[in-house]
Amino acid sequence: xxxxxxxxxxxxxxxxxxxxxxxxxxxxxxxxxxxxxxxxxxxxxxxxxxxxxxxxxxxxxxxxxxxxxxxxxxxxxxxxxxxxxxxxxxxxxxxxxxxxxxxxxxxxxxxxxxxxxxxxxxxxxxxxxxxxxxxxxxxxxxxxxxxxxxxxxxxxxxxxxxxxxxxxxxxxxxxxxxxxxxxxxxxxxxxxxxxxxxxxxxxxxxxxxxxxxxxxxxxxxxxxxxxxxxxxxxxxxxxxxxxxxxxxxxxxxxxxxxxxxxxxxxxxxx
Amino acid sequence: xxxxxxxxxxxxxxxxxxxxxxxxxxxxxxxxxxxxxxxxxxxxxxxxxxxxxxxxxxxxxxxxxxxxxxxxxxxxxxxxxxxxxxxxxxxxxxxxxxxxxxxxxxxxxxxxxxxxxxxxxxxxxxxxxxxxxxxxxxxxxxxxxxxxxxxxxxxxxxxxxxxxxxxxxxxxxxxxxxxxxxxxxxxxxxxxxxxxxxxxxxxxxxxxxxxxxxxxxxxxxxxxxxxxxxxxxxxxxxxxxxxxxxxxxxxxxxxxxxxxxxxxxxxxxxxxxxxxxxxxxxxxxxxxxxxxxxxxxxxxxxxxxxxxxxxxxxxxxxxxxxxxxxxxxxxxxxxxxxxxxxxxxxxxxxxxxxxxxxxxxxxxxxxxxxxxxxxxxxxxxxxxxxxxxxxxxxxxxxxxxxxxxxxxxxxxxxxxxxxxxxxxxxxxxxx
Numbered sequence: 077x078x079x080x081x082x083x084x085x086x087x088x089x090x091x092x093x094x095x096x097x098x099x100x101x102x103x104x105x106x107x108x109x110x111x112x113x114x115x116x117x118x119x120x121x122x123x124x125x126x127x128x129x130x131x132x133x134x135x136x137x138x139x140x141x142x143x144x145x146x147x148x149x150x151x152x153x154x155x156x157x158x159x160x161x162x163x164x165x166x167x168x169x170x171x172x173x174x175x176x177x178x179x180x181x182x183x184x185x186x187x188x189x190x191x192x193x194x195x196x197x198x199x200x201x202x203x204x205x206x207x208x209x210x211x212x213x214x215x216x217x218x219x220x221x222x223x224x225x226x227x228x229x230x231x232x233x234x235x236x237x238x239x240x241x242x243x244x245x246x247x248x249x250x251x252x253x254x255x256x257x258x259x260x261x262x263x264x265x266x267x268x269x270x271x272x273x274x275x276x277x278x279x280x281x282x283x284x285x286x287x288x289x290x291x292x293x294x295x296x297x298x299x300x301x302x303x304x305x306x307x308x309x310x311x312x313x314x315x316x317x318x319x320x321x322x323x324x325x326x327x328x329x330x331x332x333x334x335x336x337x338x339x340x341x342x343x344x345x346x
Numbered sequence: 347x348x349x350x351x352x353x354x355x356x357x358x359x360x361x362x363x364x365x366x367x368x369x370x371x372x373x374x375x376x377x378x379x380x381x382x383x384x385x386x387x388x389x390x391x392x393x394x395x396x397x398x399x400x401x402x403x404x405x406x407x408x409x410x411x412x413x414x415x416x417x418x419x420x421x422x423x424x425x426x427x428x429x430x431x432x433x434x435x436x437x438x439x440x441x442x443x444x445x446x447x448x449x450x451x452x453x454x455x456x457x458x459x460x461x462x463x464x465x466x467x468x469x470x471x472x473x474x475x476x477x478x479x480x481x482x483x484x485x486x487x488x489x490x491x492x493x494x495x496x497x498x499x500x501x502x503x504x505x506x507x508x509x510x511x512x513x514x515x516x517x518x519x520x521x522x523x524x525x526x527x528x529x530x531x532x533x534x535x536x537x538x539x540x541x542x543x544x545x546x547x548x549x550x551x552x553x554x555x556x557x558x559x560x561x562x563x564x565x566x567x568x569x570x571x572x573x574x575x576x577x578x579x580x581x582x583x584x585x586x587x588x589x590x591x592x593x594x595x596x597x598x599x600x601x602x603x604x605x606x607x608x609x610x611x612x613x614x615x616x617x618x619x620x621x622x623x624x625x626x627x628x629x630x631x632x633x634x635x636x637x638x639x640x641x642x643x644x645x646x647x648x649x650x651x652x653x654x655x656x657x658x659x660x661x662x663x664x665x666x667x668x669x670x671x672x673x674x675x676x677x678x679x680x681x682x683x684x685x686x687x688x689x690x691x692x693x694x695x696x697x698x699x700x701x702x703x704x705x706x707x708x709x710x711x712x713x714x715x716x717x718x719x720x721x722x723x724x725x726x727x728x729x730x731x732x733x734x735x736x737x738x739x740x741x742x743x744x745x746x747x748x749x750x751x752x753x754x755x756x757x758x759x760x761x762x763x764x765x766x767x768x769x770x771x772x773x774x775x776x777x
Contacts, residue, residue, distance in 0.1 A: 271494040275471045276349060276377070 078131025114197025175211025361648025415554025533583025
């Protein structure tokens with residue numbers, strides 16, 4: 077049976093988060109924790125593929141205990157099973173250590189039920205790196221397909237997937253072996269309105285929670301802060317853009333003024 | 347086949363959550379439906395939570411619930427354009443256990459309360475709107491939600507869906523409320539430094555104050571303004587009967603701006619930053635407006651049942667107690683496996699015997715009386731202010747003279763009789 081695992085993360089809602097002007101860090105208490113929007117599309121796609129081809133959708137996350145809420149959200153969207161790795165040993169992980177811990181959890185899940193496909197969101201809205209998905213693929217030694225915005229075909233028997241990858245000037249059609257890993261764009265699907273039975277299931281659902289000790293063959297030096305070579309030297313909020321100039325007067329005057337501005341700054345257009 | 351619960355409660359406000367909490371505690375399989383993203387997301391009140399009725403449900407809740415400040419002082423201002431006659435009671439005993447009441451922010455409190463119900467075993471499903479009751483052979487057997495595969499069944503449905511209660515209306519329990527049966531309250535939450543709040547309101551840390559404002563706060567329209575202290579915010583608002591707003595052609599937010607800029611109020615809120623703007627209808631029809639509250643397989647609680655005492659600005663306490671009484675009735679009905687109207691009607695009897703029925707009965711004509719006779723707010727409050735000003739202004743005139751002036755200010759003999767008669771009538775509807 078087809079087994080798809082979506083890797084998800086609970087993030088602060090950066091649309092409304094406040095920055096602490098003194099320390100230049102995010103005031104995480106100022107924003108509610110939500111399921112990373114890209115990951116919601118990853119779960120939605122996994123559920124759509126399940127509906128089309130049959131199978132099972134699991135979700136996996138790493139996070140503190142309240143992140144169970146994000147897993148419940150995925151159950152609402154139609155995921156069947158949820159796994160969470162939660163341990164102080166994982167705290168402070170950068171993308172390298174995160175992909176390591178998630179890979180160890182994926183290996184454990186795969187022992188219970190082999191995995192055919194892993195789907196991640198393109199990136200998280202709090203980190204914006206987009207590195208964890210490809211990091212997992214590299215560690216599992218499976219092909220990473222980033223920027224997927226359409227799944228054309230999934231064929232478990234013959235072991236391949238055909239997808240569209242979004243490029244700057246169009247898309248490319250790629251055929252890959254299974255298992256592989258997708259990271260998905262938001263335009264891959266629209267999130268469906270969850271049916272009531274899913275909502276009730278989610279309200280009751282308790283995910284499987286593993287600590288670092290529950291994972292096998294773990295090199296603790298590669299976990300959490302210890303396993304994170306990334307150093308954030310400075311974070312700052314981008315300066316607010318200066319207000320533009322609004323042209324007034326008759327249409328003719330406006331066009332003339334616009335033309336003279338363009339001519340004056342013509343080096344910008346060369 | 348959709349799942350069947352023992353009970354479905356529609357709406358996770360104080361009434362619905364109290365009901366779900368009590369049911370779950372008794373081992374009843376209860377589903378609590380909430381339309382908001384989380385309980386409290388869409389709920390509004392001025393901000394006073396009464397300790398006693400909450401403690402009837404969760405003893406010593408104040409040790410862990412997210413409360414703002416225990417109220418130690420209640421002030422009442424009879425306000426004119428640039429004066430006010432104020433009286434107040436401040437009692438430090440209210441600042442100690444077991445307390446009297448607290449200011450709360452509903453977005454936080456309701457969420458906490460619903461979590462407590464979930465801990466007892468209630469199943470909470472948010473972001474789901476119950477659009478109608480499913481009725482079969484004259485009894486309610488479940489609700490239809492707005493979600494796909496959204497029908498869900500239960501032995502009994504509790505409607506705690508708030509002031510407009512579309513579900514109770516659909517069942518024919520009540521008609522559309524008249525504009526004189528509902529008040530519209532608009533309020534803002536203003537951020538202000540904790541120490542500044544304590545200085546301005548003469549409070550110590552963990553003490554709170556409420557101010558109810560009558561008269562010019564509502565430009566003479568029947569209603570009240572309020573100003574409550576939270577931890578590091580103030581709640582300021584104004585509520586008037588919808589009929590009053592219509593009659594005077596005033597927009598609710600204009601009234602709120604008017605209060606905020608009133609010279610008697612402005613100094614309290616100076617330098618604060620608005621962080622939230624809220625508005626909600628309040629059922630203020632009182633005793634005469636209480637709809638049918640029990641039917642075959644269905645009960646109505648809280649605002650949906652018009653359980654608000656407008657004179658004493660009590661509502662959340664009545665909501666909680668009604669939810670608790672509904673739960674008691676359902677537990678009894680479950681024991682006898684009888685969810686008929688005649689069985690569930692015991693809830694109405696319990697309600698009427700409790701302080702809810704008694705208090706609403708006591709003031710059954712009060713709102714309507716003041717609504718019909720606008721002179722109380724329009725004329726008598728300014729008159730009271732003029733009298734106080736006359737009496738306390740030291741200008742060389744003798745006190746005899748001053749009393750004469752005040753007496754003259756009451757108007758002609760005919761007007762004085764009218765005033766006396768109005769005071770008698772007010773006493774009669776309030777006593």
